[in-house]
Amino acid sequence: MNLLVLGGTIFLGRHVVAAALARGHRVTLLNRGRHGTALFPEVERLVGDRDGDMRALQGRVFDATIDCSGYTPEQVVRSTTALGDGAGHTVFVSSISAYAGFAPDRLYDETAPLAAGHEGYGALKARAEEALLAARPGQAAIVRPGLIVGPHDPTGRFDYWPRRVVRGGEVLAPGRPERPVQFIDACDLAAWCVDLAEARTAGTFNAVGPRMPMRELLEICRDVSASDARFTWLSDETLLALDVAPWTGLPLWLPESDPAFGGMLLADLSRARAAGLRTRDARATIADTLAWTPDADDLAAARPVATLSAEREAEILALPRP
Template identity: 60%
Template sequence: MCFRYLVGFARLGIVGALSNKRLKLAARCRLWNESFFSAPRLKRTPLGGTRRTRSDGVRILVLGGTLFLGRHIVEAALARGHDVVLFNRGKHNPHLFSHIEKLRGDRDGDLVALRGRRFETVIDPSGYRPEHVRAVTDVLGGAIAHYLFISSISVYRDFPPHRSFDEDAPLAEGDQGYGALKARCEDMLEEALPGRVARVRPGLIVGPHDPTDRFTYWPRRVARGGSVLAPGRPERPVQLVDVRDLAEWCVRGAEQCRVGVFNAVGPRSTLTMGQVLEGCATVTESVARFKWVPDEDLLAAGVKPWTELPLWIPESDSRVGGMLLADNRRAVAAGLTFRPLADTIRATLQWDRREGAAGHDLPIRVTPIPPEREAELLAYCV
């Protein structure tokens, strides 16, 4: 538990009595301050957090938890011995996690199941409208000691070409579009729960159970062999994070009550599109031949970046050319680690061959170019 809050809540009669063990742990917490509720809040560094041992089970509410990142977060939390409760509509994969408590409801007005409940940490991988996030904080109120919100690098205002950006870059304004809505969710949470929020901003999340096809296309396509249309330059930098690495890091953040803002992208060092495709070829033992087509030729042919050719963003695009250049040093310093790319490719392809995302009809799923269109483009551009 986030002991600095727990002790204060107990003194205010909000939670029950604490065990001696937890009181002693709270007393040792380096961030605990006897005047916490009476003195002005001290600004905490982004890497701050209350440390607890793995043996201290945390009561975690996961909003969603059965689709992609949420699913992996639940699995990681259970593997680390935590008490996990789900709140969702029961729409996606309701058969999962039958042995844990599931609260049914809808963030769009039906939060009755959350009333009177208390959790040490809320992990929110599904919120993208500020009114939905606000509804949760209103219902749970003082019962939230720590809130970990999965935001997005889309919150930033723009992504100039060939320029990296960190967590202090300007955010999107207004309330139109996915990125702006995520930014408003962040603002609302900081207002409602000052000093208790972790704002995690991933880029492209990849791995098993990904319903979007935004990465899975490449291992699948390279495994098929033949001439592969490869977009842009092989040296073009790309970023992605394995969902399993991100999920475990989020759970450890809940254990530590980590707060602050983090660009949760990977890997630690530069990764290029050429390395991604060569990695796919190595893992699949494919004899695919990569035909690199310049950005301008693909644009002239009407190819849609990111959706028809996943992981492709034209480097010269004045608005989003630098979207895959996020500075992740803060997240790395806070313990985010990255498994080898080959592991990600292999696990993704194994899952795709076993079950894949064919049954998911979601607006976030992309539609990569079919083989016939790829052949036409290769004939036209190469």
């Protein structure tokens, strides 16, 4: 397969390229040429700007395109216009953030309402999806991941948990121990994106892993790392009162009663499963994360979120509790 990858050098895109090359596909990258210039020397590289000049794509013909870097409808229109009929089947990596909201305690599937308007990450992803479907009717797969995790993650979000647990001792654990969480390994998502391109599968899919209790995730982190970590669970209300930031301060933590985001980690993945999504055991993801040492390309692309510092965690754990 002659495959075009839009992006391809940061996190998920890097895994997509590796998966495609491992299957013997011919890969062409288009990006701005600012990151990962030494990665994948065997691939063809085109330089283009999703917000500007995309002439490098004109006249090119591919069997499939995997778009890892489209964030706005304008960017999608530029690439589809430049490629015309040469895009082949298109796999667009969107986000569950494209949904309008996540009511507490309620599962949601791909028919849930999308965010309105043209402002903010989620709304722009929703409009980008619409732009692609208008340009490529019946020839596109829309993939909506939740939190993507594993090696080459530039944000450091999920990494917080395996690396915190490996340090051992008393660990601040957020919310209710049986609170469900979801994430997806970048390797699994990348392999499935290539599957969708190969099979020319069309449709819209929640790209998430199976739900598991937060307690189980932390216990797996402890088992994999063989640490002596012990977990102290603080309620949503307590953490909010202490100004701990949901999702970023303690990753994968969202107050369950939050009217807008309480159910964000309750996505239905049955449609993706039926379309071939397979996910490895969380132990493999955690082991890979702990074994990963960021390279120069990872460091250049890093945009870490402000997770809870060790000092702030210790302060919170030292507070008197009822």
